[in-house]
Amino acid sequence: MVAVGVGTATGLLRRPVTENDVAKRRLIHSLSRSLADEGIPDHLITTLEEVLSDRPGAAAPARKVDGLLARLGLPAPRQRPPEVCPLGPDEAARISDHFRRATRLLVQVTPHRVALYPTEELRLLIALHNEQPNPGEALSYLRRYALAIVALLDLMGDDEE
Template identity: 65%
Template sequence: MAAVNAPAAAELLSRPVTDEDESKRRLAYLLSRSLAAEGIGDELIDALNEVLDRPPLAPTCRKRDDLLARLGLPLPERRLGRPVPLSAGDAARIADLFRRTTRQLLQVVPHRVSVYPTEELRFLLALRDERPAAAEALSYLRRYALAILAVLDLMGDDE
């Protein structure tokens, strides 16, 4: 690292900013914005909604239900229906989309945040490398979707 003495620093700071410097700054800013816009498309939004809008499993308590049935009491009404299971093809398609989105976010995030979100990106990378069993696919995709949303929230809005 080179040391700069006071007269040299004063001379550097007194130089006017040229139009070329300003153009480079503006171009870098606009490129970072356009990268973010390319990474967040309708396909990703639809996949996030598809995963997060599925109703959770209805809580069941088999022992309680058996006890109520033996006593002749009615079983509690379950408002939440059993969700339509996520097919293996849909789970693979969504997981692949989330992995591609992770790759894009890793390139875009440094240009969009003032403080690098180390923990959020570490969690995103851990989810990218995870390969869940078929029975765990929906919960895995929900965690992945929430991690992506957390990073998108940190990046802020284009407007």
């Protein structure tokens, strides 16, 4: 590492910007925009929302005791989490296919869109890409996969300013 004195830093900062520098900045900006344009398709966002949203099973019947406790200002007793509808094999295969295509794209695009290379996030995404879950574990696997994709999308940020 090289140390730069205050005088040198001040001189470098005062140096005028050349046309070549301006051209480089425009090129970097347009490359960044083109990566975003080929980036995330709308159907991926829809699929992520589909997987991460609640998939309610049969609705639990309302209890009279809960209404009475609410009127008295008392907290309702803890309840078990709601039942979740399992994914059908065709639906799980469709979503998994969307995520695998998105993984190939994200592995190519993400390094160009972040300041520091996201090693752990990409490692997890590739591991999930290669995983073959049991049919009974499809929903939990797809939710883990969706969260890994969302983590990378968060790192990449938004182009809109």
